[in-house]
Amino acid sequence: MADNQTTKKESKKQLWLRIGVIAAIIVVVGIIFIVKNISKKESTTLANESSQITGQSDIDETYSLKLTVADLETIKTYGVPTVIDFGSDSCIPCKEMAPTLEKLNAEWQGKAVVQFMDVWKYTDGVSDFPVQVIPTQVFFDADGTPFIPSENLQKEIQFDMYSVKESGAHVFTVHQGGLTEEQMRIIFAEMGVE
Known part of the structure; x- marks a missing residue:
């Protein structure tokens, strides 16, 4: 009986570990998506600021x-x-x-x-x-x-x-x-x- 409970506990641990890994992957992909979108916006802002600073919009x-x-x-x-x-x-x-x-x-x-x-x-x-x-x-x-x-x-x-x-x-x-x-x-x- 003790072996059966130990096996169930290990199975639960493995399940939570798998869920944790999947959640971590989803979080990393989300962060990458957000950073790339911020970079695009920042690039446009920097180009606009540069033309305003130099006074040259051409x-x-x-x-x-x-x-x-x-x-x-x-x-x-x-x-x-x-x-x-x-x-x-x-x-x-x-x-x-x-x-x-x-x-x-x-x-x-x-x-x-x-x-x-x-x-x-x-x-x-x-x-x-x-x-x-x-x-x-x-x-x-x-x-x-x-x-x-x-x-x-x-x-x-x-x-x-x-x-x-x-x-x-x-x-x-x-x-x-x-x-x-x-x-x-x-x-x-x-x-x-x-």
Whole structure:
């Protein structure tokens, strides 16, 4: 009789454990749904705030400063030199770069794309890029290929080149750390933007 009661208690425990696991899964899925919807609303709000701050409502939404997702295939279709700065709104070197990014984004509309992604808010957006520290900038030429700096520029500003191990194909040109407005202008001048 005692064995029968022990078996019933274990069965009840297993049933409650299964119910708890199912409930936890439902809660996690609900949280993910809510977070994604908040991110979409936040992205729209950030784009609107950016145009209000800069006083420029004619900024093309495609080239808005703040990103929530960085998609390589989309970047390759821009048709102009591009930089994505991966950082955070709460990182000191990132905050120091923010005014430069805002200024160049507004100034170079139609000539170049200057974008920023907060990697602490949008953790999924950085997974396709070689970001080890923040801020990190990833540069692409107008044809969507990785920018290749001249030897002179490479002596002045340190870039890291990333290639596919098997084929040797160059996939990323990256700068780690902050860049000044002057350095950004030098890089983009070499990319054909004035």
